Amino acid sequence: MQFLFLGDVVGEMGIQLVEQYLPELKKEFKPQVTIVNGENTTKSGRGITQKLFxxxxxxGAGVVTLGNHAWNNQEIFTFINQTPNLLRPLNYPGTKVPGHGYATLNINGTQVAVINLQGRVFMETTDDPFAAIDRLVNQLHAKGIKVIFVDFHAETTSEKKAMALFLDGRVSAVVGTHTHVQTNDPQILTxxxxxxxxAGMTGPATGVIGMEYQPVIQKFLTARPNRFAxxxxxxxxxSGCVVNINPQTGHAKKVQTILIDHDHPYHNV
Known part of the structure; x- marks a missing residue:
């Protein structure tokens, strides 16, 4: 069973790149599940609208995940409760959080779960992601669901690796988002x-993680607030990845990165 995942889609250019390449990537990899992180899709790079979703x-997306900018566009509150395949982080605090932290899909008779989770190191305050996902994974296993894909939206490499090791053998894949820089460490754990x-980002390549670089440099030079665009x-x-998963065991068989840019042109176009 193939999962295709695209990292944080940033602004109008990010949407255009998804529209250009995702259909071709789906023809090539023939995924049963396609997931796109869309928390930066607005013109400001913060949040998502119903139209962009x-x-x-x-x-070609089947599930759209979010992250720390989930609530930055107020329009989301008008439709997220009625949109089960738009996921906000599972561990947002509070007892009445809008939306859904995970989705279950029936793929040719196999139940599959996709989870959105957010880290706490150098991020906004949330509930403990380890405790939150531990409870949910136990619930999913009790229902017989073995194929579980986690988008872990977090800042530090240490927290992401710790989460992956915490879940090793209990979920099918843990793929990090948020830093917008693809890492060269795809692996299958013990x-x-x-x-x-x-997984990296999908959007403008020459700025600072999708933003115009001049205001970012000025902030570093002056230590004063600056408006980013x-x-x-x-x-x-x-940027993204493809994960091949055994539907009987829920274990991953292969993971590979996807990177399309000036230095890595897509061979099918």
């Missing part, structure tokens, strides 16, 4: 869980 779905520290010109980058 529909654009990602029309381009007990069968696929892990990638960060998503870069809208120049070359783009598309």
């Amino acid at each position: 529909k654009d990602l779905m029309k381009a 007990n069968g869980t696929a892990f990638l520290t960060d 998503v870069q809208t010109t120049g070359p783009g980058i598309l």
Whole structure:
């Protein structure tokens, strides 16, 4: 069973890259499940709208995950409760959090779960991600669900690796998002869980993780607040990964990164 995952989609250029390449990637890899992180899709790079969610779905996404910018666009509160395949982090605090932290899908008779989770190191305060996912994974296993894909939206490599080892053998894949920089460490852990520290981003390639670089440099130079804007010109980058999973055991068989940019042109286009 193939899972195709695309890292944080940033701004209009990110949407355009998804629309351009996702159909071709799906023809090549023939995934049963396609997941796209869409928390940076607005023009400001913060949050998502219903139209942008529909654009990602029309381009070929089956599930859209979010992260620390989930609530930055207020429109989300008007539709997230009625949109089960748009996921916000499972461990947001509170007893009445809008939306859904995970989704279950029936793929040719096999029940599959996709989970969105957020880290706490150098991030906004959330409930303990380890405790939250431990409870949920136990519940999913009790229902006989073995194929479980986790988008762990976190800042530090240590927290991401610790989460992957904590879940090794209990979930099929832990793929990191948030830093917008693809890491070169796709691996299958000892007990069968696929892990990638960060899938990278999909959007403008020449800015600072998707933002125009001049205001970012000025903030570093002056230590004063500055308004950031998503870069809208120049070359783009598309990053992600493909994970092959045994549907009987829920263990990963293979994980590989996807990278399309100026130096890595897509061979099928």
